[in-house]
Amino acid sequence: MSPREPAEDAVAPTVATPTARVVAMVEALRGHGLVVGTSETVDAARAGEVLGLADRALLREGLAAALLRRSGQRRVFDSVFDVYFPLGVGAREAVRTSSDVGRSGDRRADDGDRRPSGDGDSPQDVVRRLREALVEALASGSRGAMDAVAAAAVDGLGAVPGSGPGGTAPGYSARQTLEMLRPQTTIAAAQAARASSPGFLARLDREEVRRDVEAFRALVQTEANRRTAEGRGRERVARYAVRPDAEAVEFLSADRAQLLEMRRRVQPLARRLATRLSARRRHANRGQIDVRRTLRRSLTTGGVPLRPAFEHRHKARPELVLLCDVSGSVAGFAGFTMLLVQALRDQFSKVRVFAFVNHTDEVTELITAGGTDPAALAARILAHANVAPWHPSSDYGRAFASFVSSYASVIGPRTSVIVLGDARNNYGDPGLPALGTIAARARRSFWLNPEHASRWGLGDSAAPEYARVVEMHECRTIEQLSGLVGRLLPV
Numbered sequence: 116m117s118p119r120e121p122a123e124d125a126v127a128p129t130v131a132t133p134t135a136r137v138v139a140m141v142e143a144l145r146g147h148g149l150v151v152g153t154s155e156t157v158d159a160a161r162a163g164e165v166l167g168l169a170d171r172a173l174l175r176e177g178l179a180a181a182l183l184r185r186s187g188q189r190r191v192f193d194s195v196f197d198v199y200f201p202l203g204v205g206a207r208e209a210v211r212t213s214s215d216v217g218r219s220g221d222r223r224a225d226d227g228d229r230r231p232s233g234d235g236d237s238p239q240d241v242v243r244r245l246r247e248a249l250v251e252a253l254a255s256g257s258r259g260a261m262d263a264v265a266a267a268a269v270d271g272l273g274a275v276p277g278s279g280p281g282g283t284a285p286g287y288s289a290r291q292t293l294e295m296l297r298p299q300t301t302i303a304a305a306q307a308a309r310a311s312s313p314g315f316l317a318r319l320d321r322e323e324v325r326r327d328v329e330a331f332r333a334l335v336q337t338e339a340n341r342r343t344a345e346g347r348g349r350e351r352v353a354r355y356a357v358r359p360d361a362e363a364v365e366f367l368s369a370d371r372a373q374l375l376e377m378r379r380r381v382q383p384l385a386r387r388l389a390t391r392l393s394a395r396r397r398h399a400n401r402g403q404i405d406v407r408r409t410l411r412r413s414l415t416t417g418g419v420p421l422r423p424a425f426e427h428r429h430k431a432r433p434e435l436v437l438l439c440d441v442s443g444s445v446a447g448f449a450g451f452t453m454l455l456v457q458a459l460r461d462q463f464s465k466v467r468v469f470a471f472v473n474h475t476d477e478v479t480e481l482i483t484a485g486g487t488d489p490a491a492l493a494a495r496i497l498a499h500a501n502v503a504p505w506h507p508s509s510d511y512g513r514a515f516a517s518f519v520s521s522y523a524s525v526i527g528p529r530t531s532v533i534v535l536g537d538a539r540n541n542y543g544d545p546g547l548p549a550l551g552t553i554a555a556r557a558r559r560s561f562w563l564n565p566e567h568a569s570r571w572g573l574g575d576s577a578a579p580e581y582a583r584v585v586e587m588h589e590c591r592t593i594e595q596l597s598g599l600v601g602r603l604l605p606v
Contacts (some may be wrong), residue, residue, distance in 0.1 A: 133163045137178065140199040143353035144182065147191050148363040148594065151182055156490045171200065174520075187360065187380075194340070194357040198218050198349050201341040207266040228345060241271050241285030246301055246517040253305035253327050261327065265334035268292050273339055277346075284346035289332075289339035298328050302310055360545065366448035367537075367563045374447065377593055392462045392603050403427035432464040433558070433606070434529050438518065440536030441502060442472040442509045446493035448565040453492065456533075462604070467525055470496050472503035473510035475518040509539060511577070512546025519549045526553065531604070532560040534585065538571070538578040545577040550584050561603055563590040 137160045141151050159181035166177045183192055246269050252260035273292035277285045305324045306317070344352040360374040369377060408424035416422075437456060439449035453468055460466045470478045479501050492493065492576055496502065526532060532553055554560040564571065564578055568589045571578035581587060588603070590596050 125421070133168060134160045136199045138197055139349065142354075143180065143195045143199070143350065144192065146354055147357065147359050149182075149191065149360070150184065155182055160489070165424040168200075171202070174200065175392065187362075191357060194285070194337070195353050197337045198344050198353045198357070199342055201344065203341075204345065206342075207263065208272050210568040212324070241419050242295055245296055249296070249298060249331065250301045250304045250308060253301060253324050253331075254308035256323070256327065258330075261331050262334050265331060265338050265391050268296050269338040269342060272296060272333075273342075278386060286343035286347055287339040289336040292335050292339065293332060296513065298331055302328060304435050353550075362597070363592050365591045366451065367445075369447070371589045377451065380593055381454050382458060385455055385594065388455075388597065388601050388604075389459055389462060392459070392604060396462075407545075423426065433531055434465040434527065435463045435467075436525060436530055436532045436557075437466075437468045438514075438534045438536075438553075439468065439470045439478075440472070440509055440511070440514075441470045441493055441496050442507065445509075445535075445537050445565060448590075450492045452533075452535050452563065452591070452600075453478075453482050455596065455600065459600075459604075464529075469518060469522065470500055470502050471514035471518070472510075472582070473506065473508065473513045474502055474504050475514050475522065476500040476502050508541050509535070509536070510543050511538065511540045511581075512544035512549070515549035515553065519552050523556065526556040528558055530557050532557040532585075533603075534560070534562040534581075536562075536564070537566045537576070538562070538564055538581050538587075540577045542575045545580050547580060547584055550581060554585050561588060563588055563596070563599060565591055569589060 138156065141156045141159070144151050156263055159178050162177040162181045163174065166174045168174060175193070178187065178196065183189065188203050198507055244265065248264045248267070249261070252264050269287050269289070269292050272295045273287040273289065275286050275288045275291060301325050302321070305327075306321050309324075340352050340356050343356065358373075361373060364373045364377065403426050405424045405426045409420050409422075412422050412424055413420040435456065437453060439453055440446075441449050449470070456466060457468070466479070467477065468479045468482055469475050478496050481495055481499060534550075562581060562585050564587055564588070566576070566578070570576065571582070571587075578587060588599055590599055
């Protein structure tokens with residue numbers, strides 16, 4: 116078999132050894148925040164030697180079993196695996212050699228063997244033939260046909276020239292391919308081609324076609340990464356083209372799909388944090404050793420006190436107050452944190468949430484009564500709470516002053532206060548005395564800032580001034596939020 120004629124289920128010949136590729140893949144996974152130890156790397160290398168390269172699907176599952184610790188890491192693993200163990204090299208054989216597929220009277224939908232363009236075809240003709248091929252593939256529901264159309268689309272529409280001072284090699288863009296092809300416009304045609312019965316079956320078919328279109332988008336992304344990696348290097352593609360895990364995505368730069376994935380992590384994350392907080396509380400509630408109970412227990416072990424008994428201290432649960440900036444892009448970060456803390460409300464005797472843009476108002480009821488959508492939560496707060504009576508820009512000074520004048524009594528000696536915001540005050544009065552009053556009344560207070568610490572103090576950021584009053588922490592991702600909440604929340 117020629118190096119440019121890879122089988123669908125076989126890994127193409129490689130220059131590096133499989134073990135070297137496993138090691139390089141592990142480095143890429145670590146770069147995306149996955150924790151992979153040395154022993155797991157050794158296990159993966161041995162699994163690669165045993166499984167071989169003949170069956171790519173089997174190799175993928177074997178390496179995943181050796182390297183991954185949580186199911187949520189699978190998407191990142193699959194993307195990196197496709198870069199380091201690609202399906203083949205260069206253009207697919209079907210795309211390179213066929214000369215008249217996609218034209219009328221020559222439809223081979225079972226294997227998707229069709230060429231995107233012929234000599235003299237206009238770009239509109241190429242797009243039209245690819246859409247026809249995609250409709251046929253979606254109607255048949257054949258994954259192989261969709262994969263072949265994705266390869267043809269990337270080859271015909273996704274090529275981008277090299278750039279940069281060093282003359283970056285040409286590559287392939289999934290975004291450019293999808294913008295030109297617009298696969299979402301083929302849903303109705305594919306459903307009509309299925310000729311399903313009206314009613315429930317039609318709705319079922321439509322949902323299935325929608326899922327296939329999303330799968331087609333992923334196939335285009337995989338193919339574009341594979342072709343680009345050949346010219347620009349696997350390390351570069353694995354670092355920049357693979358979407359990071361949802362827990363490593365920054366709140367301030369997440370797109371809609373990433374926000375949806377992050378939203379699904381809120382409840383599982385709350386359960387993990389609740390378990391961790393309960394364990395900390397049990398440990399913290401241990402008093403001194405109860406001598407009488409310890410001696411009584413030792414009778415079962417011959418007088419040896421193997422299981423010491425502790426006095427139980429009845430400790431009241433702490434109270435928690437959140438002060439959240441809900442302006443602009445910061446609202447998404449504040450929304451996730453509010454929902455997370457609200458999911459942990461059983462860990463506290465009382466949780467009260469206050470939102471502000473330039474005026475503070477209580478929104479505890481709005482969070483309790485709402486769903487789990489941070490975007491909808493932010494819109495509900497802006498619509499029903501008095502958080503921006505004068506203008507839509509953040510004014511921390513006024514917000515802190517209004518909180519002290521109206522709600523200072525909610526803070527007591529058992530209360531911990533968390534401030535959420537980027538500390539960008541639009542060059543206004545930072546209101547440090549009011550923040551100092553809040554910190555002085557609370558048992559403990561700290562600030563979570565979604566901006567990178569290197570940007571604190573730049574422009575209109577008053578973060579360094581606030582950090583001198585309350586303890587400030589960088590909190591850009593769900594992973595950081597989970598660690599901070601688990602470590603800082605009182606027990």
